[in-house]
Amino acid sequence: MALLLLETRQTVTLPDNMVFLRPELLWLALLAVPFIFLASRRLMALSRWRRRTATFLQTLSALLLIIAIAEPALARPNDDLNVVVVLDSSASLSKESRINAVTYAKDLLQAATPTDHLHFVATAGEATLLTQEEVASGEWATDDPQSTQNSKLKTQNSTDLAAGLRLASSLLPDAGRRRVVLVSDGWETQGNAVAEAQRLTQRGITLNIVPLTALGNPEVIVRSLNTPPYARVGDSISSDLSIYSTVATTATLKIKIDDTTPIDRVVELKPGENRIPLDQTAQIEGFHSVEVTVRAGADTSTENNSTASTVVVKAQPLVMVIEDRAGEGTNIAAALRSRQIDVDVRPSSSIPPQLKELDAYDSIVLADVAATSLTLDQQRTLQEYVRRNGRGLVAIGGQTSFALGGYLDSILEEVLPVSSQPAPRPEQGDTALILVMDRSASMDEYRGQSNIVAKFAMAKEAARLAVDTMRDGDTMGILSFDTETLWTVPPRVINGESDKEEIKGLISNTELGGGTDIYPALDEAATAIRGIDASSKHLVLLTDGREYHSPDYATLLAQIRADGVSLSCIAIGADSDFELLRRLAKLGEGRYYFTERPENIPKIVFKELDLALKQGSIEGAVQPHVNTPSPILRGFQPQDVPQLGGYDITTAKDESLVGLISDQGHPILAQWNYGLGRVVAFTSETGPAWAGKWLTWDDFARFWSQTVRWSMASPVDHQLQASIEMRSTEFGMGNDASGSELRTPNSALGMAHLVVESLNPDNSFADLADVTAGIRAPSGAVTTTVLIQTAPGRYEADVPISEPGAYEVRLNRPDPDSFSPVTETAGFSVPLSQEMVNAGTNDRLLQRLSLEAPYLSLDPKAALDRTALPRSQNNHEPLWGYVIAPALLLLLVSVAVRRLAFNFGPRKQT
Numbered sequence: 001m002a003l004l005l006l007e008t009r010q011t012v013t014l015p016d017n018m019v020f021l022r023p024e025l026l027w028l029a030l031l032a033v034p035f036i037f038l039a040s041r042r043l044m045a046l047s048r049w050r051r052r053t054a055t056f057l058q059t060l061s062a063l064l065l066i067i068a069i070a071e072p073a074l075a076r077p078n079d080d081l082n083v084v085v086v087l088d089s090s091a092s093l094s095k096e097s098r099i100n101a102v103t104y105a106k107d108l109l110q111a112a113t114p115t116d117h118l119h120f121v122a123t124a125g126e127a128t129l130l131t132q133e134e135v136a137s138g139e140w141a142t143d144d145p146q147s148t149q150n151s152k153l154k155t156q157n158s159t160d161l162a163a164g165l166r167l168a169s170s171l172l173p174d175a176g177r178r179r180v181v182l183v184s185d186g187w188e189t190q191g192n193a194v195a196e197a198q199r200l201t202q203r204g205i206t207l208n209i210v211p212l213t214a215l216g217n218p219e220v221i222v223r224s225l226n227t228p229p230y231a232r233v234g235d236s237i238s239s240d241l242s243i244y245s246t247v248a249t250t251a252t253l254k255i256k257i258d259d260t261t262p263i264d265r266v267v268e269l270k271p272g273e274n275r276i277p278l279d280q281t282a283q284i285e286g287f288h289s290v291e292v293t294v295r296a297g298a299d300t301s302t303e304n305n306s307t308a309s310t311v312v313v314k315a316q317p318l319v320m321v322i323e324d325r326a327g328e329g330t331n332i333a334a335a336l337r338s339r340q341i342d343v344d345v346r347p348s349s350s351i352p353p354q355l356k357e358l359d360a361y362d363s364i365v366l367a368d369v370a371a372t373s374l375t376l377d378q379q380r381t382l383q384e385y386v387r388r389n390g391r392g393l394v395a396i397g398g399q400t401s402f403a404l405g406g407y408l409d410s411i412l413e414e415v416l417p418v419s420s421q422p423a424p425r426p427e428q429g430d431t432a433l434i435l436v437m438d439r440s441a442s443m444d445e446y447r448g449q450s451n452i453v454a455k456f457a458m459a460k461e462a463a464r465l466a467v468d469t470m471r472d473g474d475t476m477g478i479l480s481f482d483t484e485t486l487w488t489v490p491p492r493v494i495n496g497e498s499d500k501e502e503i504k505g506l507i508s509n510t511e512l513g514g515g516t517d518i519y520p521a522l523d524e525a526a527t528a529i530r531g532i533d534a535s536s537k538h539l540v541l542l543t544d545g546r547e548y549h550s551p552d553y554a555t556l557l558a559q560i561r562a563d564g565v566s567l568s569c570i571a572i573g574a575d576s577d578f579e580l581l582r583r584l585a586k587l588g589e590g591r592y593y594f595t596e597r598p599e600n601i602p603k604i605v606f607k608e609l610d611l612a613l614k615q616g617s618i619e620g621a622v623q624p625h626v627n628t629p630s631p632i633l634r635g636f637q638p639q640d641v642p643q644l645g646g647y648d649i650t651t652a653k654d655e656s657l658v659g660l661i662s663d664q665g666h667p668i669l670a671q672w673n674y675g676l677g678r679v680v681a682f683t684s685e686t687g688p689a690w691a692g693k694w695l696t697w698d699d700f701a702r703f704w705s706q707t708v709r710w711s712m713a714s715p716v717d718h719q720l721q722a723s724i725e726m727r728s729t730e731f732g733m734g735n736d737a738s739g740s741e742l743r744t745p746n747s748a749l750g751m752a753h754l755v756v757e758s759l760n761p762d763n764s765f766a767d768l769a770d771v772t773a774g775i776r777a778p779s780g781a782v783t784t785t786v787l788i789q790t791a792p793g794r795y796e797a798d799v800p801i802s803e804p805g806a807y808e809v810r811l812n813r814p815d816p817d818s819f820s821p822v823t824e825t826a827g828f829s830v831p832l833s834q835e836m837v838n839a840g841t842n843d844r845l846l847q848r849l850s851l852e853a854p855y856l857s858l859d860p861k862a863a864l865d866r867t868a869l870p871r872s873q874n875n876h877e878p879l880w881g882y883v884i885a886p887a888l889l890l891l892l893v894s895v896a897v898r899r900l901a902f903n904f905g906p907r908k909q910t
Contacts, residue, residue: 064887123164162191186842216300234340310827368398387675392711482513516545630659765793778805
């Protein structure tokens, strides 16, 4: 009996290599005690032996189930060698690399032992498992398009290393010595190989690299030609040609536009990346293709020596030049016209209050225009023209611009990239000021209505405030007029506070008169100030009357301008002669103000004197200096910029780009984006006073053409704005814009994805429209497709692309408000293949993949060396199936004990 018990004990002893993969679940066995108690309570109605038997069986079944879910297993050592070789079969490999890869794969087959588990995967645009026969033939690496194996891969024009690594991972077990060897040049065109390499590492799989080289050596590669998609006639088109060369060599560029004769250009290439600017001027409207071919003596392959780009040229731009005084916009208008820009010169009063009337203009130029010459509605129109419509605005300085033009605190101040705060009044230099004040009867208390502030009382208060702004040594005079002129204060030099108080008393004693005669008063004031010796001279006319004669103001004001005198005009009340006073202010190179409220007169006069008496400009020889590279200054050398004779003092705003500055650091040329548009500020002028040397500058027209053209928005029609991209260079399946399956033809290079944003003239979304696109290939073949709406105003479609080169896209959308449809032209180019744009080895990617581990050599022994791999993990043979079967059987027996009636005694007789 003892021997039997010993022998039984030995048969149930657990083996040493048995383990639980989830041992933490064994703690559930502690629930057996309450389980036994509850089971016994529930079975109290049964006989004792049935109750005890059922409880025992249920408890044993539960324990066995707990052991099963703890996953018992037998750990068996696994030291097998598992190697998967991922072979790059893409078109980028050089001929020598293909030979090396084929030789390496064959040598591995021969060196492997029968116990080694060896697999081969070829990857290009997709991954394919190779048989040993295919590896031995070497046909997987051929670049012959007629090859059977090549047709099997059929995606050699792209490289997806991630797909190869993913397939390799699926071929490897969870245990054993495991290695993936990637044989590649490292130039991937799709997928994310780094992410797949990290997943291999997480599984404990070693990844090694056998590096290859792409293309040949020497090699010249034309990588890209970047050209702006749209231009206007006369625009300077700046294209950027990127050429990569493995050696220093001389190359000839053949530049061909459409079907014209190619233009040759010789360039010197250095090893590495070469960026060559190609500048040309747009001359003819329509769609144009630009092709560049490179011929170099030191080159291996010619398949990657050409590229193409497209540009759509629109009509000449139209610019409105606004001037305060006739002739001030002549110089810039002539310069723009000479550079193929249509110009419409208008007075400042012609700016329409409605934004729609400016739609035809691409940019607006303010030539020395005072902000006070523009109404509030006109300034808001200019603001919305830039901010909402995305158009351009160029503000040019002068004697009535920026600070001198009352830009400070105006709407224009918000739009411009500079602030027009004038500088403090210089300590040196005296000022002469004559206030010409209307004292006619209309300046009284509005016919005796005492509850209304008198205009004349406010005018006298303004004159008294003007006295306080003067400094010792300044000259001041006050000339009042009705039909006659009267010197309330003859011009006199102010010396101390006593002189100011005396002048204020004379102003207070001024009495009203009769009618209004403006010209004699201005003529007398001009004569008086002409005889005063002062560094700055100003006349300020304040009146509510009208001129009923037709005097020759032009001659008078031309004379005062020649004497360096400015005239500003303040109109009071709705009966004022607005047109006359505005014209006088423009001719007098001053500012114009209007108010209907007499209480505003002192504020306006104080503002005018604050501007007139401060330093708003600097005159003298000024040499502009290049401060920051600007697209406006493209092609100009700093030493080429001539001197100026003066400029308006401004301060650059934080987000502006200042291209030119003065010696004092003040902005001369500043620019920024405002809303959807662009704004440029040039603080000097285009007249002979400040820009004399610029007018004889050979590049004067080019400078202003580049300035104004930079401010313009892209000429693309906002009703049909297209964007096109190549979604993939991979063969196979794709989806159209609706999500339906779309199969690309076997001859296709990929998919062109078209996205069109369609708007109505009022900028609302054009929904439910029939938008079509005609795509013309380089060979002339035309494909027409219907775009599907995918969002408000957004239409999309995928079009198979069958050949490389420049493609023309013509968009069409019916216009319900017109018989003619809305059309637009766009373009895009398709490169030959991404496989042909890189040479050498992409060590940066390959080192990241192998975590900077040493590369493997072409010796197959290195790939089959198990000693360099981490120790093998054990294989686990699961045992839970052997446990769960008796657990279920015991559960069924316990149910039978509880449910079935057992009668082991003799049957009763009836």
